[in-house]
Amino acid sequence: MTVAASAPQRPPIALIVLGGYLGAGKTTLLNHLLADAQGRRVTVLVNDFGAINIDASLIREQSDDVISLENGCVCCSIGGRLVQALVEISARADPPDVLIIEASGVSDPVRIAQVGMLDRAFRLHGIVVAVDAQGIGETLGDPYVGDIVRRQIEGATALVLTKTDLIDESAKGAVTSKLLELAGTRIVIEAMHGAIPPALVFDATPAGTRQPNAPALRSATPAHLPAGLRSFTFRSEARLNRARLKEALRVLGPRLLRAKGFVLLDDAGAPQELHVVGPRIRLGAFSGAVSAESTIVLIGLFDPEDERLAIGALHSAAL
Numbered sequence: 049m050t051v052a053a054s055a056p057q058r059p060p061i062a063l064i065v066l067g068g069y070l071g072a073g074k075t076t077l078l079n080h081l082l083a084d085a086q087g088r089r090v091t092v093l094v095n096d097f098g099a100i101n102i103d104a105s106l107i108r109e110q111s112d113d114v115i116s117l118e119n120g121c122v123c124c125s126i127g128g129r130l131v132q133a134l135v136e137i138s139a140r141a142d143p144p145d146v147l148i149i150e151a152s153g154v155s156d157p158v159r160i161a162q163v164g165m166l167d168r169a170f171r172l173h174g175i176v177v178a179v180d181a182q183g184i185g186e187t188l189g190d191p192y193v194g195d196i197v198r199r200q201i202e203g204a205t206a207l208v209l210t211k212t213d214l215i216d217e218s219a220k221g222a223v224t225s226k227l228l229e230l231a232g233t234r235i236v237i238e239a240m241h242g243a244i245p246p247a248l249v250f251d252a253t254p255a256g257t258r259q260p261n262a263p264a265l266r267s268a269t270p271a272h273l274p275a276g277l278r279s280f281t282f283r284s285e286a287r288l289n290r291a292r293l294k295e296a297l298r299v300l301g302p303r304l305l306r307a308k309g310f311v312l313l314d315d316a317g318a319p320q321e322l323h324v325v326g327p328r329i330r331l332g333a334f335s336g337a338v339s340a341e342s343t344i345v346l347i348g349l350f351d352p353e354d355e356r357l358a359i360g361a362l363h364s365a366a367l
């Protein structure tokens with residue numbers, strides 16, 4: 049779609065890319081920001097690596113302007129779905145003030161920002177990257193995904209430390225030093241209960257036409273994803289036993305990087321929100337509208353038999 053030459057000039061839409069590794073807490077940060085948008089019209093574009101966009105469902109509780117791009121990494125589809133979505137947003141009769149793109153946990157947020165900057169309707173205001181303070185040390189050392197996370201940190205214009213309640217002060221200091229070593233930014237702030245000051249995002253100065261600490265244009269070849277990164281989905285209409293569900297989520301060991309979804313349990317009436325991040329499993333009440341079945345998206349570096357193994361174990365958690 050093109051805009052006629054005589055069309056009045058519109059102010060650019062502020063573009064913010066929210067990145068960070070799988071399970072770093074991006075969606076929680078985003079929901080807090082949306083609750084405190086102070087009258088700004090915000091469109092949210094959510095990329096989820098899995099086939100079902102769980103994050104988009106979580107955000108719809110807070111915003112009715114959510115666009116969902118699932119089933120793959122959006123920075124690897126340059127010229128594809130992301131560009132199309134940007135064109136549609138900028139061509140709206142009443143475009144938003146702000147577009148926040150929540151990158152998938154394995155995406156390169158700099159590449160997403162670069163795609164956004166090719167469209168003159170947008171102006172980049174920041175690349176905010178969430179970092180799991182407890183898990184980051186191990187993730188950076190991981191031979192398969194360490195590079196993904198390092199690139200996310202290097203390209204950030206601001207870093208947000210999450211889950212700091214799980215570590216002590218000296219560990220927090222060590223993580224902060226490590227991040228400052230890697231990052232091109234000096235801005236490292238700590239999220240409090242999943243929230244950051246909205247001004248950090250909404251009042252950020254435009255970042256210019258290119259990121260100061262990023263290469264001019266990163267290669268369009270999708271080489272940044274580790275071979276073997278896969279996702280599959282479990283669905284069941286039966287209620288699941290809480291203890292057996294937790295056991296089933298552990299059968300893949302460390303090959304399971306992230307799982308998320310909504311589940312119906314035997315001991316809770318309402319659907320529960322499920323998050324698995326490394327060894328941590330969290331279940332909590334979810335008040336939003338979800339279908340009357342359990343849906344879990346699993347993301348990991350899987351062996352060929354893993355899908356069958358995990359789906360089998362999950363079905364045996366059903367009553």
Ligand SMILES: [Zn+2]
Nearest residue numbers: 121123124155
């Ligand atoms: Zn990608």
